[in-house]
Amino acid sequence: MTYIAKPKLHHPTLPANALGLTRRDYEGKISTLCAGCGHDSISAALVQACWELDIEPHRVAKLSGIGCSSKTTDYFLGNSHGFNTVHGRMPSVLTGANLANRELLYLGVSGDGDSASIGLGQFAHAMRRGVNMTYIVENNGVYGLTKGQFSATADPGSKSKKGAVNTDTPIDLVSLALQLGASYVARSFSGDKEQLVPLIKGALSHRGAAFIDVISPCVAFNNHPGSTKSYEYVRAHNEAVNRLDFMPRRNPISAKYSPGEVIEVTQHDGSVLRLRKLAEGYDPGDRLAAMNHIMAHEARGEIITGLLYVNGAAEDLHAHLKTVAQPLNRLGEAELCPGSAALAALNAELA
C-alpha cells in the first residue's frame, strides 16, 4: 500500500550532503511495484542524483501520468509536491505548472504506454516547446498495471501472455525527441546505475527539454528471453557512446583523461557535462549524426545508450515566451491589474 510511509531510521553513519540531508531524506513511500522491477532502480537513481546535487526536495515538483512508472513518483522525494495526472497527459500539466512557477525543478516520470501510446502527442509537443523539465520514460515495452498488453515500444513479433502477437512497428522515443528539438537526449538502462545517475544529474541541471529513455525491464510481463527490454538482452546489447561525469561547476580536467578523449559541454547554470568518449567519433553536439548513429546501430539490434545529444545553450519555453523572472504565481493585483483608469480610457475607445 502506498499508504505506508517508509519508517525514517536515522542511521548515524549515513553520509549527509551539503544541506545536511541523507539519502533517506530523498526517499518516499514504500514501493508497491513487483520485486525486481526496473522502475525501483530508477527511483533509487533519482534519489541518488537529487541527494548528490544538494537539491532541496521541496524545490522539486514531480509529475506523472498513469501506469506502473507513473506510480513511482510517490516512492521518492516524499517532501516534494507530486501530481499523478491523467493517462498520457502529464506533459501538458507539467507545462502549465512550469509556466506558473519557473523557479522549481520539474520532473516528469512516464512510461512507454503513457508517453509513446496514449500520450505520444503530448510528449511530442512538450519536447518541441522546450519546456524546462527532466522527462524520464521508464521503458519496458509493456502495460504492467493492466497485465501485459503491448505498448507502442513493444518488439514486433513479441507474444503477450495471452498469446497475441505484436505486428506494429515500435516507436523510438529517443529518435523522436531528437527530431522534435529536445535539447538534452539520453538513453540508459535501469540496471546501470553508474551510467544513469550522472545522466539524471545532467538533465536536472539542463535548461530546456531534457529527455531520458530508460530501458527498465518488467519482471512480470516482459523479461523473457528474446525481449529487447529484458535484463539479459540489454546487458548483452548495450552500446554506450559515452560516459558522463557530471561536474556541478567547472573544474580543471584531471590527469586521468588523455587528450581528445573528453568532450565538455557547459550548461546555463555553469555545470559541466564531461563526456568520456566510448564510440569512435561520436559527437553529442551533432543532432543529425546522432540520429544516424542510433538508427544504424538499432538496425543491428544494438541499444545505444549514453548522452546522445546535448545543446548546452538551448533556450526554454519561458525564454521563448519572454516571461518575467518572477514566478507568475507570485504576481498580485499591483502587477496584473491595469486598474480603473485604464479601463475608463478603454471604455472611451469602445464608445
Next chain:
Amino acid sequence: MQKKPVVKRIEAVNDFVIKFANVNGSGSASANEMFARSLLRMGVPVSPRNIFPSNIQGLPTWYEVRVNERGYLGRRGGVDLMVAMNPQTWDTDVKEIEPGGYLLYDSSKPLPPSKFRDDINLIGVPLTEMCATRYTDARERQLLKNIVYVGVLSALLGIEPEIIATLLGEQYKGKVKLIEANLDAFMMGLQHGRSMFEEGVEDILGLKVQRCDAVGKRIFVEGNAAVALGCVYGGATVCAWYPITPSSSAAEAFQKYCSRYRVDKASGQNKYAIVQAEDEIASIGVVVGAGWNGARAFTCTSGPGVSLMTEFIGLAYFAEIPATIVNVQRGGPSTGMPTRTQQADLLSCAYASHGDTKHVLLFPEDPHECFEFGAAALDLADRLQTVIFLMTDLDIGMNHRLCAPLAWDDARRYDRGKVMTHDDLDSGREFGRYLDVDGDGIPYRTLPGVHPERGAYFTRGTTRDAYARYSETGPDYVYNVERLLKKFETAKEMVPQPIARRAAKPTRHGVIYFGSTSPAMAEAFDALQAQGLHVDLLRVRAFPFSAAVDRFIGEHDTVFVVEQNRDAQLRTMLITEQEINPARLVPVLHFDGTPITARFITEAIKQRMPGANVEPIKKGRVA
C-alpha cells in the same frame, strides 16, 4: 417600374430591422459595421448580428441590424429592409421581408417580375454598373460596391454623411488613398440616393433615422473581447487554448490586451504566458497544471473542445484544482453548426466527466457581464478549488453589443482562496489537503515549493483520505464525495445571484431565462405586457441555483423556461437539482442556430399561457 404594392408600406423612425445579404470574403463586413456604427454616432441604439458560414470565401453571409431607440438589443424577428447583394440567397432573402417592407437590390441587370413580390417596395440601384463605370480594377469594383450602398442608405435613411466620413477616417487612419477611394464611393452612393429621392413622387423609403440621445455612455464591444479583458483584470497569467469557432477571438483578444497591459515596462518582459496548444486536451492540461501550482489560468473553447476536455475536468473536480473554462457555445451536437449560436452545452458542462460530478456554470447576458464574470470566475475557481465554466455563446461572443461601460473597483482584491502559506505551516497549523476544517466543504491547499518539511502532498485522481493518502476504502471515498457536495452547496450563494423583474400587475406566471436570451426577453416582456399578459421574470446567472430560484418558482403556478436548445436543458437541471414538479415548468425552446427573437418568445408564451387566447365572456351573455 413597379406597380404600387398591395400592402401599406412600413413607416418607422428609429425602429426597424435592416438585413444585408452578402457573399463572404467580398469586403461587406467592414462596410456593414460602419453602417451600424454611424447610427450609434447619431445616438440611435443598434444591435448588429453577423450570421456567417464556416467558410472563408464565396458562401452566403448576413448582417442583421436591429435599430431601436428604446434600446431593445435582441433580435426582433422579421426584416423591414433587405439589402440583397447575394444572388445565391435572393429567393429566401426576398421572402423574409415583412409585407410592406423594402428591398434594396442591384438593378444593373434586369430581373424577371417573378423574382419580386407585389407586397413589398422595390429600391433598385445599379450598383455594379456604377462601380464598373467609375473603377477599372476588379477588386476595387467589388469592395467599393459595399460602400456605395452605404452611401445610398445614408441618403434614403437620413444618416448624416459627415459621420460616415469621420468613421472612414478612423478606420483607415493614415491610409490617405484608401480614405479617398472609400469617400469617393460613398459620395457616389449618396448622390445616387439623393437623386432617387428628388425624382420620386414620394419618398421611396418609409424608414428613417433621426438623431437622438439614446446611446448614452454605453460601449460597443464583442463578448469575446470583454471576456479576455475580464481575465486580464481578474489576474489570469496563463492562457492555453486551441483555435475553435466561435471562441478563438477571445484568446486572440487576451493576447492583444496582454501586450498592451501586461508587459513589464522596465524589462520588456511579459507578465503572462499564452500557449496555443496542440489540442483542447493539452489546453486544459496546461490550465490544470498552472492552477495546481497557484497561477490563475483559463482556456476558451466551444462544445467540441469541452467534449475533449472532460477527463481533465473530472480530475480537476475530484483533485480540487482551480480552472476556468470559457465556453463560447455554438450549435451542436458533433461539429453541428460551427458558426451558429445555441445554449446547448448546459448539461454537458454541468455534469462533465465520468462518475458523479457537478460543476459551476456562469451565464453572462452581454459583454458587460462577460467582463465581470470573467474576473469573478477566476476568484471562484480559487475560492472553490474547482472548474468554473463561463457559458457565453456565439451571439454574445462574436457580435458587437451595446452595453454598460466596463467597471473595476481598484480596492478589489483577488480572492486566492484557502492557500496555506509557509508561515501557516511553520506555526504548526494542521494541514490535511482534503480535510474540511471550516465546515464549508472547502479544504486548504498548499502550493509546491512552499515549505521544506511541511505541506507537501500527492495530488491524484484516485481516491484518497482527508490527508491525500491513497485509499480505496469506502468511508474515505464517501467522506470526499460528500464533502464535494457540501462545497457545491456552499457555491450556491457565492455565485452571481439571479435578477428578478416584476410585471406591472401581480401574476401567477413567471419566466426563467438566461444568457443571450436576455435582450429579446426584455422586448418580449414589454410586448406581452402591452397585450395585457403579465409575467414576472427571473434571469438565472449561475448554476448551482440559489434559494432565490426556488422562491421564484414557488411564487408562480407556471414558469416558462426560455432556452436556446432542443432538450430544455436548464429546465432539466431545475427539475433534477431543485426537485421541481415538471408540470410547472413549461419549455419555450428556440434552437435553429439563429439568435432567439422577441417575437418568437412573445408568441410562444402567448400560446402556452392559460387563458391568453380565450375571448373574455361578455357580461349578460350566456355561454
